[in-house]
Amino acid sequence: MAEIKLQNVVKKYGPLEVVHGIGLDIEHNEFVVLVGPSGCGKSTTLRMIAGLEEISDGTISIGPQVVNDLPPRKRNISMVFQNYALYPHMSVRENLGFGLKIAKQPEAVVAERVREAAEILGLEELLERTPAELSGGQRQRVAMGRAIVRHPEAFLFDEPLSNLDAKLRVQMRTEIKKLHQRVKTTVVYVTHDQVEAMTLADRIVVMKDGWIEQVGTPMEVFNHPLNTFVASFIGSPPMNLIDAEIADNRIVLSDGTQLPIPERLEQHVRDGQKVVFGLRPDDLTPQGHGIAESGHRATVELTVELAELLGTETILYTRINGSEVLGKMFDPRDVSPGERMTFNISLDKVHLFDAETQKSVRLG
């Protein structure tokens, strides 16, 4: 158990820089999720923490120790790989005990720790099997078991669920969460799936092109995205982003619709400023079909092009000045394409970004 600190960490492959001086403080026992699209540098960052990639500049420390030049085995971390990387020529028992055996622990200790890990993960029945005889979910569990037997300072997960089918993924996600509550340890978890990030993380680190875009709790990142990238990456379906301009103390959307500026944002915008107007589908609801119909609202008339029934809600596809805009209908009724509906916009939930910098106007 330890905190992990990254200071100005850079990774270069030859002349190509893939991680550009990132900084991050991960606290003791914290569950931090690095999330971003492929090629954003999240896996590279994790591998640098593990010691599997050298760092080109900056420092990484685990606990009090700077680990820049330490090989993986001296960092006292354990890692779960995307393809599990179980040792195919060893039984589950040998796989679990391998790290302890290498560390020359007495056999009694190895047996006890393996038993303990097998119990936590429900692997008791499978100990004598080889990895080839296990299902995907069981392999995943063995990989996690191999990580926990060593009682490391930190767990590193590299997209551990992406090889599982959808149902199993949800199930294992819950198990990882439970595991963290049971085995209190610092966790760094890499995924490209924002739902995994939201459900698992104490704090989310959103990355893009080798930069950190935002660090915050799932709530912060969801409710107060710092820029349009985070706004569109976190949340499903993604936030609607519509070009707009500030004129006469009103927001004028690209199709000419005028909306009042929410009070909390008034001081952050100036007349004539080009902005991007952000609104989550959850906050664009047909009248009578919203979650809460109270609070500041504005209304807008839109034509529904397509309705996707999901059960408790329906996603409505509409268009504002040519660009697609999604709304949500809770407690849905049948909607026919081409129907014109009046939508409520929850003004409390409106986001405004500067069109030029793509950053939230609240940042000034």
Place this chain on the structure above:
Amino acid sequence: MDTALKKRIGKAVTWVMTFLLMLIICLPGLWVVLTGFRPNREVLAKPAIWIPEELTLNNFAQIFGFGAEQVAIPVPAYFTNSLIIALTSTVIAILIGMSGGYAFARFRFRFKDGIFLGLMLSRTVPGIALSLPVFMIWSRLGLIDTKPGLIIVYVALNIPFTIWLIDGFFRQIPKEMSEAAQVDGCTRWQAFWKIEFPLARSGIASAAIFAFLTSWNEYALASQLTRSTDSKTLPVGLMDFTAQFTIDWAGMSAMAVIIIVPALILTFIVQKHLISGLTFGGVKG
């Protein structure tokens, strides 16, 4: 005709064809083995005696110096030479092949593709074409008619092949295996011996067999570079059975059997590895 009958006839035809093909492939070998067990006069009889009337172990006894008649050919010495040269060169080629194969599979370095291509191209030169330059260099270095001389040649001959084959096997093993082992507390060296080596073992065994057979059977270069019992190998020794006016076919065949048997035994022992090895390595992308 109903389809079941058609199928059976088709099957029968397939078997007959297979039998004929195998007969063509195996007949010369079978003939050599048979000749090895027949007295020379029966072998040379005219008209030819096709079905052996008499089988004998005399040819082998003569070769090894037992019994009344003796052949003045030092087969035990040749056998020892062959064994020492083939085994040593195989061990060296495998050690270098393992290091090289691992390096090509795992590391990035300058001119990697070029070096690999160069190694493969070196195999396109027929061994015999090298015999003259090798002979000239070896004679200056005093390596003619020595075991190390031949061992070096065979190592050089085998290395491109062992590197290529073993590289394919290491490529099959995800690099995460070794990384997981390193995170688990291994040094890179330990990760190799405890994880990657056991997984590539069948490939390394295949490479070893091929290297051994190449050295064991090689004739052209050995015939140029060896002179005496110091270094002469079994295939070269075969030629000792030809005198100015006669050829001792029976003795020669008996010796051929002696050459074939160890190779055959070795192949059977590792046959399972060999087959699974070749397909395993073959599907690499």
